Amino acid sequence: MGDPSAHLSNRQARRLALARAGLLKPEWLDLPRRAAGRGERARRGALAVVDHFGYLQLDTIAVAGARSHCLVPLSRLGGFDAAVGEELLQPGRPLFEYWGHAVSWLPIDLSPTLAFRRRECAEHPWWGDVLGEHPRVADAVLRRIRDEGPLRSAELDGSDPDADTRSEGSGVHDSWYPKVAKRVAVAFWSRGDLAIRERRGFQRVFDLAERVIPAQWLAREQSRSDAVRTLLGRALAGLGWAQTGTLAATWRLRGMRREIDTALAELRRAGTIVRCSIDGADGRRWVGWALADDLELAERLDRCRPDPARGVLLSPFDPLLWDRTRLHRLFGFEHVIEIFKPRAERRYGYYCLPVLAGDRLVARVDLKADRDAGDLTLLVRQFEAGDPTAAERRAVRLALAS
Numbered sequence: 392m393g394d395p396s397a398h399l400s401n402r403q404a405r406r407l408a409l410a411r412a413g414l415l416k417p418e419w420l421d422l423p424r425r426a427a428g429r430g431e432r433a434r435r436g437a438l439a440v441v442d443h444f445g446y447l448q449l450d451t452i453a454v455a456g457a458r459s460h461c462l463v464p465l466s467r468l469g470g471f472d473a474a475v476g477e478e479l480l481q482p483g484r485p486l487f488e489y490w491g492h493a494v495s496w497l498p499i500d501l502s503p504t505l506a507f508r509r510r511e512c513a514e515h516p517w518w519g520d521v522l523g524e525h526p527r528v529a530d531a532v533l534r535r536i537r538d539e540g541p542l543r544s545a546e547l548d549g550s551d552p553d554a555d556t557r558s559e560g561s562g563v564h565d566s567w568y569p570k571v572a573k574r575v576a577v578a579f580w581s582r583g584d585l586a587i588r589e590r591r592g593f594q595r596v597f598d599l600a601e602r603v604i605p606a607q608w609l610a611r612e613q614s615r616s617d618a619v620r621t622l623l624g625r626a627l628a629g630l631g632w633a634q635t636g637t638l639a640a641t642w643r644l645r646g647m648r649r650e651i652d653t654a655l656a657e658l659r660r661a662g663t664i665v666r667c668s669i670d671g672a673d674g675r676r677w678v679g680w681a682l683a684d685d686l687e688l689a690e691r692l693d694r695c696r697p698d699p700a701r702g703v704l705l706s707p708f709d710p711l712l713w714d715r716t717r718l719h720r721l722f723g724f725e726h727v728i729e730i731f732k733p734r735a736e737r738r739y740g741y742y743c744l745p746v747l748a749g750d751r752l753v754a755r756v757d758l759k760a761d762r763d764a765g766d767l768t769l770l771v772r773q774f775e776a777g778d779p780t781a782a783e784r785r786a787v788r789l790a791l792a793s
Contacts, residue, residue: 395668395678399689404632404669405721406692406750407685411631412711413443413467414747415697419688427470436471437464437479438486442498444629445622446491446641447479448708451593452730454742456760456767458593460496462706462744465793480589487604488587488595489580492643492713499608504621506612508643509583521571521578528575533584541588541598547572619644620654624663627682629710632669632721634679637714655680672723697749699782702790704744704756712745724752724775740771748786753779756791 399407409415413422420443426436440463441447450459457465461476480486485499490508497505514520522529536542548570576597579585586603588596601609613621626641627633639651658664667681681689705712707728712718715726726745729737740757747753757771769791774783 393666395666397665397667397681397686399632399667399669399681399686400693401670401672401721402750403689403693405672406695406697407631407681407689408711408721409631409697409747409750410688410692411629411685412709413440414703414711415692415695415750417467422467424468425470426464426468427472429472429475433468433471433475434479434484436468437475438484440464440467441479441486441496444710445501445625446495446497446710448491448493448495448710448713449488450706450708452742454760455744455758456762459706459708462704463709466703466705466709466747477590477593480587482588482603490643492641493708499605501621501625502604502608503611503613504618506583507615507618509581512578512581512583515574515578515581518574518578521574522582525571525575528571529579532572532575532579536585536597536599541596541602543591543594543596544573544576545594547576547597616650616654619647619650620657623651623654624658627664627680630717631685632667632679632681633714633717634677637717638680640714669720671720673720675720677720699749699751699780700785700789701748702753702786702788702793703747704790704793705747707743707745722752739773743771746787746790748783748790751775753783754787756787 406415410419413420417424422439422443423436426433447460447463452458457473457476461473464476465471465473480488480496486496487499487502488494488496489505491497532547576585580587580597583600585597586600588598588603590596622642623638626638630637635651635655644651662683664680665683666678668676668678671677712726718724718726727739727743729739729743730741739755743755743757745752745755752775754772754774756769759768759770761768772787776783
């Protein structure tokens, strides 16, 4: 792709990443500073966050008192009620649920962009031709949803006429979807025949796609090449600086290296993006990409003074954090997710939330909520520095208080 035409110091690259993540001044991205309460203002604020990144990754774990898709807007919108995050996907809202780099809520205008993925999922990416292997179940699932209306996952069990003779698989994903009818519904969803109408108690409600996705979006399809270009640009707008692998991983663009290289070259020729090197926190120089318009922003950010005592709790799956290699190069922070580790092997805790203070990640906390009592217990608090400053200690206190 040629030599870089721009260079950012580590501080510039780090702050650009934070600015593009909405974690310095949200208003720079046309995000509201506050979205208090549970009304329309809060919903609009959360939807603006989803629209900026192009995705909001979903997560089932609520041990810290809120799931990841609630914590992400909470970390950016002052006064935001985390409960609003559970209710974002509703009929008539400009969102749909589909594959980003993981299962996510996405802006509805990306539905035509992801048409190529729906075609690729004619066979399910985990289970293969589950629809062809279980035609009676597939017919029953579609018939029930067409005739009875939207159905929750738990209501699909009766759609399996082979329930007494099936055998369960052995993969990790099999444990999540042990019933053939549920697998069939998920396969139809991946292929685009079904859509997720809403979540009830975080359980998916399946419906026919044409009853969920507005006709003007369902009827449109972006070409594969145009889609890749759209997705790479959308990824970079939420990242600030990133290497090609991160841009591709944002949208699970696997086995598409030629299309990715072509799209990046086209964006570069159009003057939308530039090849950009940065000074990594590890002292090495790394070459990636940045939006051309962000170079001036990076210079301005170099002169700003982020408050080192302003603490923000971040979800382990925050858009800033999920690519751990990029995070380490920008911040020198080794992000560790220990959910699947035995208790005795955990260093930071089951659901560790990093704490951002100013333009640094300064600490990690592990929280456990008691919903019945309305309490939130701090299980672990560890500072990155062996001797934290007074500002860092205050930042963690404020982050926990929020």
